[in-house]
Amino acid sequence: MNASQQEGSDMRRGVRILALALAAATLGTPDARAQLAPSAWPMFHGAPAHTGRSAAPSLPAPALRWSALLGDTVFMSAPALGADGRIYVGAMDSSLYAVSPVGAVAWRFRAGGPLQYSSPAIASDGTVYIGGMDSTFYAVNAGGTLKWKFRAGSTVRSSPAIAADGTVYVGSGDGNLYAFDPNGATKWIRPTGNNVRSSPAIGPDGTVYVGSDDGLLYALFPATGAVRWTFALGNGVDLASPTVGPDSVIYIGTTGGLFYAVRPGGTMKWVNATGHSMYSAPAILAGGDIVITVGSDVRDLRPLDGKVQWKVAASALVRTSVAVAADGTIYAGCDNDSLLAINPGGTLKWAYAAGGPVRSSPIIGADGAVYFGCYDRRLRALQAPATGVPGGSARPALALSAPAPNPSRGGTALTFSAPQGGEGAVEVFGVDGRRVRTLYQGRVDALPRAIHWDGCDESGRTLPPGIYEVRLRVGAARLVRRAVLVR
Amino acid sequence: MRRGIPALGMVALAGAALLGAGCGLQRQQQVFFAPSNVANYVLFGQVTRAGGPIAGKSVKLYSTASGALLDSLLTDATGGYGFPSAPSGEVMVKVSSDDSLDFAYVRYIFTRSSSVERDSIPPMDLRAYGCAAIAPVSGARVPVPSPNAPLAFSWTPMSVAGTIKYRARLADAADSTVWESTRDIGTSALFNGIGTFGAYAGMLLGPGEYQWRVKVRFPTGVTAATRQRPLIFTSGLAGAPR
Missing domain, CATH: 2.60.40.1120 (Carboxypeptidase-like, regulatory domain)
Known part of the structure; x- marks a missing residue:
């Protein structure tokens, strides 16, 4: 036991007392337990089982819907989606950001240290959970205020998972896996022999799975945290996290380069020697294949015996976990400053150039939009080019031309249309998300309509130079173009 | 020369x-x-x-x-x-x-x-300052480990100031590395019977003669190792699920 673990041990006694006090204070409260938010991607790797799979369509090609400039790098924190459509992500400026569906920062919550590794998990009442490098686990209200926090014995790099009963699980460098009630009471603490940077996954029967740097995969009873079984992995797992696949088979990689399939009873199904340390959670394709990131590869393993079916070799490390769209398209972030989309058969579909390494695992929204953070301080939302995205193909596709000229000195023109027609508007927004001008409001139909923007706001005042977003909105569908004003 | x-x-x-x-x-x-x-x-x-x-x-x-x-x-x-x-x-x-x-x-x-x-x-x-392999003892005969019945290696740490990291190394009789534990400040590691190096990567080990030592890494980047200890894996049931 190292010093930080000892610290954690010392704290546990106090924590238990506090937990009992809090539990007593909340006895008699109706069951208002907040479960996992009903959104397309409410937590790390999409769901408590960590499958990383979405029911949303894939993007045939990438187009930037928006990018939100944050205060600092997004390191390995992956975004999560709230039921309100907001996107939440942690950044190196010790801030948790809530970004609106149109890319404006709604609020930022300041933690006591960088939110470097932990990805947020969102509860149905809007509570956002995230761990910090200041050894603190935070529960933040939907409005961006602190709900409660818990001081662990060391850093919290693990991403929290929210169980069906609302229990929140998260690991810490103090060697413990913690189970919290939504009100902040500690339900139980499971000590391990070393760091728990791994993010817990939850099986269909509620069993909690987590790896530890003590070299063990733990299967824990959800009610008590008692050990159902352990499985020796041979090496620590660092940030590698388990995923629960079909038939409750658990998949997990290690820093020693081995990738395991473990049966729900705790025996080995197979092992694959990847040759590289692993730091991600595997994803499960609809057919059961497992997709892992290792070194600079994305690899597909068959569930029967772990044999590699295909691999895509990138030009730099791929450290993210992957996200999988309904058609099997796989998204991965890469240290070559890009987001990669890979066809289900293992060929590159497209690569989107970001402004820095992408170690923030991509996520997929209900409409197929792809969100990811980046070293360049931006949270991006990608969409399919020139289509109305929400609702998928059943909704009318929109068209909005790129402004011309762009940049402009105050006069630029666009055309827009909606093949299936509808009431809509063309509006201009600042980077802060405020609407500065409505260019058109009324019926939008298949016949393209031209519109001119003079670079002024609603009252005719000349707007300052900068980046603006021109948004076409018809019904629930939206399409955004960037317009740059220079003076 | x-x-x-x-x-x-x-x-x-x-x-x-x-x-x-x-x-x-x-x-x-x-x-x-x-x-x-x-x-x-x-x-x-x-x-x-x-x-x-x-x-x-x-x-x-x-x-x-x-x-x-x-x-x-x-x-x-x-x-x-x-x-x-x-x-x-x-x-x-x-x-x-x-x-x-x-x-x-x-x-x-x-x-x-x-x-x-x-x-x-x-x-x-050159001084080891008390760093020494503890278990298994030299020449120990133990069942081939498995993920459900792993073998615990343990050692005493150096009695010097500063952060020193350790790892256990298992090699075959020809001194080819079979497995190394994750480098850490801790003084024990679990081996699950599956190799991670070279031809042993991903392989379940069989019975036979092996050897193990503790490797030490100093903050300067200098590394050191204890003497090799023979270790014999015997056939036999090495563990049902716990």
Whole structure:
């Protein structure tokens, strides 16, 4: 036991007392337990089982819907989606950001240290959970205020998972896996022999799975945290996290380069020697294949015996976990400053150039939009080019031309249309998300309509130079173009 | 090739003074120890035991890419040594010991950007300061481990200040690495019977003769290892699920 673990041990006694006090204070409260938010991607790797799979369509090609400039790098924190459509992500400026569906920062919550590794998990009442490098686990209200926090014995790099009963699980460098009630009471603490940077996954029967740097995969009873079984992995797992696949088979990689399939009873199904340390959670394709990131590869393993079916070799490390769209398209972030989309058969579909390494695992929204953070301080939302995205193909596709000229000195023109027609508007927004001008409001139909923007706001005042977003909105569908004003 | 450094006369120099002399130490920012006639050497340092200099100790220089022994010499009265030439690329400076209180070897591996680069090697102290393999005992016979019945390796840590990291290394009878535990400040590791190196990667080990040792990494980047301990894996049931 190292010093930080000892610290954690010392704290546990106090924590238990506090937990009992809090539990007593909340006895008699109706069951208002907040479960996992009903959104397309409410937590790390999409769901408590960590499958990383979405029911949303894939993007045939990438187009930037928006990018939100944050205060600092997004390191390995992956975004999560709230039921309100907001996107939440942690950044190196010790801030948790809530970004609106149109890319404006709604609020930022300041933690006591960088939110470097932990990805947020969102509860149905809007509570956002995230761990910090200041050894603190935070529960933040939907409005961006602190709900409660818990001081662990060391850093919290693990991403929290929210169980069906609302229990929140998260690991810490103090060697413990913690189970919290939504009100902040500690339900139980499971000590391990070393760091728990791994993010817990939850099986269909509620069993909690987590790896530890003590070299063990733990299967824990959800009610008590008692050990159902352990499985020796041979090496620590660092940030590698388990995923629960079909038939409750658990998949997990290690820093020693081995990738395991473990049966729900705790025996080995197979092992694959990847040759590289692993730091991600595997994803499960609809057919059961497992997709892992290792070194600079994305690899597909068959569930029967772990044999590699295909691999895509990138030009730099791929450290993210992957996200999988309904058609099997796989998204991965890469240290070559890009987001990669890979066809289900293992060929590159497209690569989107970001402004820095992408170690923030991509996520997929209900409409197929792809969100990811980046070293360049931006949270991006990608969409399919020139289509109305929400609702998928059943909704009318929109068209909005790129402004011309762009940049402009105050006069630029666009055309827009909606093949299936509808009431809509063309509006201009600042980077802060405020609407500065409505260019058109009324019926939008298949016949393209031209519109001119003079670079002024609603009252005719000349707007300052900068980046603006021109948004076409018809019904629930939206399409955004960037317009740059220079003076 | 073995030779001493006649009348070398070592002096410890402040890093700033040597660097200030413009002698091309680009990679390393710190000069730990240098011969008085340092200009004659491209790679130099000092070997000690429990802090005291060791004279006449063999210091070997290897190319890690080829494994070839490039040069070998003996320390002088101050424990100092200096190699007059060394190639570019990754090289290893290694000192071995048979003293039971020492590590089996202490070594330093690093990359030289050019053959004329002049590098000061961090101090290499042979004393193990109590670091020793504990379990399994030498020659132990144990069932082949499995993920459900892993074998625990344990050792005593060095009794010195500073953060020192350890790992257990298991090798086959020919000293090919089978598995290494994750490097950590802890003093135990679990082996699950599955190799992670070379031809053993992903393989379930069979019964047979193996050997294990503890490897130590110092903050300077110098590494050391305890003596090898024979270990025999026997056939037999190594564990149903716990």
